[in-house]
Amino acid sequence: MKIVSRDQWFEVEHRHDGICLIHEPYIRPFYRCNLWHIQGRERDALIDSGSGLVSLREQLPWLTERPLLAVASHTHFDHIAGHHEFPERLVHPAEADILAAPTGANTLAKDFVGDEMFEAHPDCPLCYAEYRVKAAPATRLIEEGDVLDLGDRVLQVLHTPGHSPGGISLWEAATQTLFSGDILYDGPLIEDAYHSNLEDYAQSLARLRQLPVRNVHGGHFPSFSGERMHELIGQWFNDHPQLT
Numbered sequence: 078m079k080i081v082s083r084d085q086w087f088e089v090e091h092r093h094d095g096i097c098l099i100h101e102p103y104i105r106p107f108y109r110c111n112l113w114h115i116q117g118r119e120r121d122a123l124i125d126s127g128s129g130l131v132s133l134r135e136q137l138p139w140l141t142e143r144p145l146l147a148v149a150s151h152t153h154f155d156h157i158a159g160h161h162e163f164p165e166r167l168v169h170p171a172e173a174d175i176l177a178a179p180t181g182a183n184t185l186a187k188d189f190v191g192d193e194m195f196e197a198h199p200d201c202p203l204c205y206a207e208y209r210v211k212a213a214p215a216t217r218l219i220e221e222g223d224v225l226d227l228g229d230r231v232l233q234v235l236h237t238p239g240h241s242p243g244g245i246s247l248w249e250a251a252t253q254t255l256f257s258g259d260i261l262y263d264g265p266l267i268e269d270a271y272h273s274n275l276e277d278y279a280q281s282l283a284r285l286r287q288l289p290v291r292n293v294h295g296g297h298f299p300s301f302s303g304e305r306m307h308e309l310i311g312q313w314f315n316d317h318p319q320l321t
């Protein structure tokens with residue numbers, strides 16, 4: 078397999094409103110997590126931290142030049158394996174035990190990490206051959222109704238279980254922007270992980286549908302509009318008639 082040097086591993090794309098997408102282009106799309114960096118006046122937030130194969134702190138030192146809240150949308154390996162690098166780590170209580178004691182089984186790494194996940198490997202031979210998610214115990218638990226105050230902007234925590242029990246979305250009402258994690262993105266959704274729950278899934282989607290959303294930045298795949306969100310949720314309920 079092709080080897081890519083570590084300084085090529087991450088790609089950073091600036092979006093509107095101080096939002097920036099960080100991702101790992103040599104991980105194939107279905108496995109590639111979107112890391113959302115949101116800049117505030119007093120502190121920044123980073124939603125999810127990716128595969129952990131290459132150090133975010135080393136490759137993107139600007140990340141830690143300012144106070145940073147490293148939020149876990151949920152605790153699957155592709156979203157949390159870089160969290161141990163950051164001092165402030167936030168997660169919903171329902172998955173705090175996984176962030177504190179991650180295993181191949183409870184983070185899904187055992188089911189998904191393999192050669193088919195990569196277009197290329199980073200130049201650290203053991204980081205994928207002996208893949209392990211490092212423990213990153215939470216320093217703050219975040220639940221429904223909490224807010225992350227970044228100074229000049231606030232993100233509301235919505236508990237959106239279904240894909241996993243402690244899944245959260247973050248809602249920025251001022252810009253009508255939703256960060257949805259893995260409960261909703263424009264690609265194949267996973268609703269049959271060991272701790273998924275279909276009824277919770279339906280309730281979470283029904284709730285997101287009520288929000289006046291303009292932009293959705295999900296845990297995987299490209300961002301989309303509020304209109305597309307309604308299509309995707311409508312499609313999901315058509316596929317699950319027993320849950321409507």
Ligand SMILES: [Zn+2]
Pocket residue numbers: 151153240259
């Ligand atoms: Zn997930």
Ligand SMILES: [Zn+2]
Pocket residue numbers: 110153155156259296297
């Ligand atoms: Zn994911």
